[in-house]
Amino acid sequence: MATRTDLLQxxxxxxxxxxxxAGELHGWGISKRxxxxxxxxxxxxxxxxxxxxxxxxxxxxxxxxxxxxxxxRKAKFYRLTDLGREALAQERASWRAFAGAIEAVLKGx
Amino acid sequence: MxxxxxxxxxxxxxxxxxxxxRFHVDMEAAELERFGVPRDEARRRALANFGGxxxxxxxxQDARRxxxxxxxxxxxxxxxxxxxRSPGYAIIVVLTLxxxxxANTSIFSVANGILFKRLPYRDPSRLLVLWxxxxxxxxxxxxxxxxxxxxxxRDVTSFEGVSAVRSGTATIGGELGADPQQVSQSSVxxxxxxxxxxGPELGRPFNGGxxxxxxxxxxxxxxRLFTQRFGGDHAQIGRPVLIDGRxxxxxxxxxxxxxxxxQASLASSMADVDVxxxxxxxxxxxxxxxxxxxxxxxxxxxxxxxxxLGELSALSKxxxxxxxxxxxxxxxxxxxxxxxxxxxxxALLALLAAVAMLMLIVSANLAVLALVRGARREHELTIRRAxxxxxxxxxxxxxxxxxxxxxxxxxxGIVLGSLSLRALLSIAPxxxxxxxxxxxxxxxxxxxxxxxIVVGLAxxxxxxxxxxxxxxxxxxxxxSSSRIGGRVRxxxxxxxxTLSMMLLAGTGLLLGSxxxxxxxxxGFNPSHVLTVDIMASRAKYATGQPVVDLFARQLAALRAxxxxxxxxxxxxxxxxxxxxxxxxxxxxxxTNTGNVDHDRLLVDAAPVTADYFRTLGITMLAGQELDAxxxxxxxxxxxxxxxxxxxxFFPKRDAIGQIAMVDGDSLRIIGVARHVRLYDLEQVGxxxxxxxxAYTPYRYMSVVIRTAGDPMSMADAARRAIHxxxxxxxxxxxxxxxxxxxxxxxxxxxxxxxxxxxALAGLLLVALGVYGITANIVAQRTRELGIRMALGAxxxxxxxxxxxxxxxxxxxxxxxxxxxxxxxxRLVQRLLYGVSATDPVTLxxxxxxxxxxxxxxxxxxxxxxxxxDPVIALRSD
Numbered sequence: 005m006a007t008r009t010d011l012l013q014x015x016x017x018x019x020x021x022x023x024x025x026a027g028e029l030h031g032w033g034i035s036k037r038x039x040x041x042x043x044x045x046x047x048x049x050x051x052x053x054x055x056x057x058x059x060x061x062x063x064x065x066x067x068x069x070x071x072x073x074x075x076x077r078k079a080k081f082y083r084l085t086d087l088g089r090e091a092l093a094q095e096r097a098s099w100r101a102f103a104g105a106i107e108a109v110l111k112g113x
Numbered sequence: 114m115x116x117x118x119x120x121x122x123x124x125x126x127x128x129x130x131x132x133x134x135r136f137h138v139d140m141e142a143a144e145l146e147r148f149g150v151p152r153d154e155a156r157r158r159a160l161a162n163f164g165g166x167x168x169x170x171x172x173x174q175d176a177r178r179x180x181x182x183x184x185x186x187x188x189x190x191x192x193x194x195x196x197x198r199s200p201g202y203a204i205i206v207v208l209t210l211x212x213x214x215x216a217n218t219s220i221f222s223v224a225n226g227i228l229f230k231r232l233p234y235r236d237p238s239r240l241l242v243l244w245x246x247x248x249x250x251x252x253x254x255x256x257x258x259x260x261x262x263x264x265x266x267r268d269v270t271s272f273e274g275v276s277a278v279r280s281g282t283a284t285i286g287g288e289l290g291a292d293p294q295q296v297s298q299s300s301v302x303x304x305x306x307x308x309x310x311x312g313p314e315l316g317r318p319f320n321g322g323x324x325x326x327x328x329x330x331x332x333x334x335x336x337r338l339f340t341q342r343f344g345g346d347h348a349q350i351g352r353p354v355l356i357d358g359r360x361x362x363x364x365x366x367x368x369x370x371x372x373x374x375x376q377a378s379l380a381s382s383m384a385d386v387d388v389x390x391x392x393x394x395x396x397x398x399x400x401x402x403x404x405x406x407x408x409x410x411x412x413x414x415x416x417x418x419x420x421x422l423g424e425l426s427a428l429s430k431x432x433x434x435x436x437x438x439x440x441x442x443x444x445x446x447x448x449x450x451x452x453x454x455x456x457x458x459x460a461l462l463a464l465l466a467a468v469a470m471l472m473l474i475v476s477a478n479l480a481v482l483a484l485v486r487g488a489r490r491e492h493e494l495t496i497r498r499a500x501x502x503x504x505x506x507x508x509x510x511x512x513x514x515x516x517x518x519x520x521x522x523x524x525x526g527i528v529l530g531s532l533s534l535r536a537l538l539s540i541a542p543x544x545x546x547x548x549x550x551x552x553x554x555x556x557x558x559x560x561x562x563x564x565x566i567v568v569g570l571a572x573x574x575x576x577x578x579x580x581x582x583x584x585x586x587x588x589x590x591x592x593s594s595s596r597i598g599g600r601v602r603x604x605x606x607x608x609x610x611t612l613s614m615m616l617l618a619g620t621g622l623l624l625g626s627x628x629x630x631x632x633x634x635x636g637f638n639p640s641h642v643l644t645v646d647i648m649a650s651r652a653k654y655a656t657g658q659p660v661v662d663l664f665a666r667q668l669a670a671l672r673a674x675x676x677x678x679x680x681x682x683x684x685x686x687x688x689x690x691x692x693x694x695x696x697x698x699x700x701x702x703x704t705n706t707g708n709v710d711h712d713r714l715l716v717d718a719a720p721v722t723a724d725y726f727r728t729l730g731i732t733m734l735a736g737q738e739l740d741a742x743x744x745x746x747x748x749x750x751x752x753x754x755x756x757x758x759x760x761x762f763f764p765k766r767d768a769i770g771q772i773a774m775v776d777g778d779s780l781r782i783i784g785v786a787r788h789v790r791l792y793d794l795e796q797v798g799x800x801x802x803x804x805x806x807a808y809t810p811y812r813y814m815s816v817v818i819r820t821a822g823d824p825m826s827m828a829d830a831a832r833r834a835i836h837x838x839x840x841x842x843x844x845x846x847x848x849x850x851x852x853x854x855x856x857x858x859x860x861x862x863x864x865x866x867x868x869x870x871x872a873l874a875g876l877l878l879v880a881l882g883v884y885g886i887t888a889n890i891v892a893q894r895t896r897e898l899g900i901r902m903a904l905g906a907x908x909x910x911x912x913x914x915x916x917x918x919x920x921x922x923x924x925x926x927x928x929x930x931x932x933x934x935x936x937x938x939r940l941v942q943r944l945l946y947g948v949s950a951t952d953p954v955t956l957x958x959x960x961x962x963x964x965x966x967x968x969x970x971x972x973x974x975x976x977x978x979x980x981x982d983p984v985i986a987l988r989s990d
Contacts (some may be wrong), residue, residue: 012708030136031133031136031137032136032137032140032141054133054134054137073136075140077136078132078136079136080133081134103840
């Protein structure tokens with residue numbers, strides 16, 4: 005498996021929200037999507053994924069319902085709520101600010 | 114399963130969560146398989162991957178959100194669900210705990226009410242009871258004389274107040290046709306209620322000066338007398354009643370809970386006083402030889418106890434150097450609280466220790482149960498750990514479960530405890546001190562909850578140790594319970610064995626003491642004896658001959674009743690502790706040295722009538738007993754002494770006809786009788802002598818009647834005969850001598866029964882523990898034993914093989930228990946009679962009992978081992 009980069013605290017939520025922007029996915033799909041979007045660099049450990057999903061659900065940022073997966077199995081699907089969309093925009097802005105700041109520091113030396 | 118974070122606002126169906134997890138793991142495994150990983154390996158990796166990180170995230174989450182309360186709620190819910198799945202276990206645990214906690218709570222409530230709670234008086238830690246220490250005549254706590262009380266008031270400035278108390282009985286009513294009633298009465302100094310710091314709830318206490326001679330007579334009465342005799346009629350306050358034939362005004366009524374009993378055992382306190390009157394004697398004018406007053410003193414609030422005691426001992430020295438001629442006189446101060454509980458303390462402490470031991474045995478038993486349950490659920494726990502639940506998480510869940518159980522047990526225990534406390538109080542001897550104050554209170558409930566929490570933790574700890582110490586891989590591999598669990602369990606059973614041995618030893622020693630006491634020859638024959646306490650009215654019968662004649666008439670009337678075989682009277686029947694103390698000198702004794710302190714002996718003295726010894730079955734060893742010829746003070750200058758006196762002063766057995774100087778009067782010895790136990794069955798007590806009633810015309814006497822049939826059934830006949838002589842005659846109490854004997858053993862019986870019940874319960878639990886251990890060994894070794902049997906091992910060999918370990922365990926428990934008994938021996942020594950705390954016979958007998966029970970408990974499952982069918986055993990896993 006590819007190198008793993010530990011996810012910064014708080015970035016997991018951002019990644020999940022971003023992944024769900026395209027449409028609803030089940031937990032396994034989210035982790036797979038993150039892995040492939042990041043070219044196998046970012047790997048969400050499943051153990052943090054589900055708690056994060058439940059937390060987001062509790063905060064009404066995402067919504068969940070049971071459906072049937074493409075493999076024909078019962079699975080739980082998550083989708084963004086309006087609140088989640090707002091949060092995604094906000095998080096994305098703050099992440100960019102943060103990443104830009106880091107980049108500036110790194111260039112500075 | 115509740116191992117995932119879940120918000121309470123939207124509780125998720127946990128099965129759905131599991132399903133989601135399973136889906137994920139399946140997908141992961143399928144993907145791995147697609148990459149060419151073999152199916153089993155793919156599954157394992159997917160599972161491990163999931164679990165390994167799971168633990169990390171859980172901890173991270175725990176740190177991020179301080180939601181222990183939330184966790185707690187979830188854990189409790191989880192515990193309830195998992196318990197609901199095994200209701201049998203839950204019920205057994207809760208019931209066992211409830212019973213043990215009920216025992217614990219009720220015993221503690223009694224102990225707390227009696228031993229530890231503040232007395233219901235103002236600043237009770239400053240109340241002292243004072244005695245005269247007259248060590249040179251062997252009396253360390255004698256009553257105090259009047260002049261000494263006066264001197265205490267004058268000289269000890271650290272005392273805020275000093276009150277004299279003299280207890281006795283009085284007749285209330287009578288004369289005017291109202292029914293006369295015999296009541297217990299104390300005459301006290303007017304400042305008594307101020308010194309005590311408690312007083313009437315209706316009316317007023319005594320005013321200063323109301324104890325001066327010639328003042329109108331006033332009384333404060335008990336709540337009981339107020340409601341029973343006066344119907345609680347407030348108008349009675351301020352009205353005169355006849356007390357001992359003299360008009361006395363009731364000025365106050367005490368609260369129902371008021372109690373003042375400066376000495377008490379579990380079995381008897383000084384009877385609750387019904388009437389307090391003022392003591393009108395001029396203390397200074399009382400005799401310096403008359404040690405008759407109880408003294409209650411209150412130390413001033415602005416003075417340290419040390420200063421007060423210093424002042425007191427200075428006065429002791431002055432008195433010793435003066436009147437007491439340096440014989441070593443001292444005042445003996447005792448804290449009232451200490452004095453009140455002195456006789457009870459050892460019994461209560463022993464009971465507390467016994468119930469605590471039972472509680473520990475129960476806890477160990479419950480821990481074993483939890484352990485077994487843990488072993489059964491090992492698979493579940495292992496999986497939960499495999500998928501990442503952290504050790505602390507699993508531990509917390511197990512602990513939550515046991516805590517839920519133990520708190521449920523505590524709740525049931527408190528309910529049961531208040532019931533059993535009521536039952537306990539109803540079987541407790543009537544004289545139990547501070548009875549009114551005993552109840553399940555905050556302290557008892559706090560203790561119960563604390564005990565429950567400790568038990569819950571202890572219960573949970575064993576399976577936690579077992580589950581967390583094991584690594585997951587080996588746990589997944591084997592099914593049977595682990596070595597560590599086995600060791601914890603063995604340690605628990607060993608602790609049980611030790612404690613049970615101690616409890617049994619305690620019971621054995623108490624039982625031995627009790628049996629010995631039952632065999633004590635009290636010096637009289639208590640069967641078929643009725644006692645009736647009567648008092649000659651002061652108004653009708655002035656002192657002297659009229660009183661003697663009244664009793665002579667009463668006894669004659671009683672003798673005429675069919676079925677009454679013998680009738681007599683005394684002021685101090687056996688076991689009543691009712692005698693007076695007199696100094697006696699025998700001028701004709703060959704053992705006299707000329708030293709007054711050596712030759713003069715303080716003895717118990719009591720007036721008796723003719724036929725006394727025959728009625729009570731007291732053996733006359735020499736001479737004869739009193740007869741009708743001693744009918745007036747002139748003809749009755751005779752005395753009967755006991756064998757203790759006879760042997761000490763007349764070793765040549767020539768006491769009859771000798772002279773005894775009793776308090777200065779010379780009396781002729783006409784008989785020697787067997788010594789009678791006058792205090793209780795345990796103490797031999799002082800030497801005794803008996804004087805003719807005609808010589809010492811006491812007005813308060815116990816009539817003793819030997820009856821042909823059941824004595825209590827003849828009580829009415831006795832009452833009728835007495836009222837036939839004088840219809841106004843007050844009768845204080847009727848009882849049987851056998852009841853008196855029983856009452857004197859009441860505290861001992863109560864302690865014995867309770868400790869015995871605790872010990873039996875403990876033994877039962879130990880038997881279960883040993884049984885369980887052996888059964889477990891057999892279960893674990895089924896395969897091995899099967900092979901042994903298949904290879905031709907004989908039954909006995911297999912049984913011995915299996916029994917080896919439980920036997921070593923029991924032996925270790927016995928040895929530890931014996932050591933414990935030796936160490937704790939001092940605790941029970943004061944409760945023992947005629948047995949040492951290390952009595953080898955008792956300890957051996959108890960060891961045999963415990964060993965026997967353990968052998969049976971381990972033999973049963975061991976025998977099963979030999980019935981193992983080798984074929985089945987070999988197949989079993």
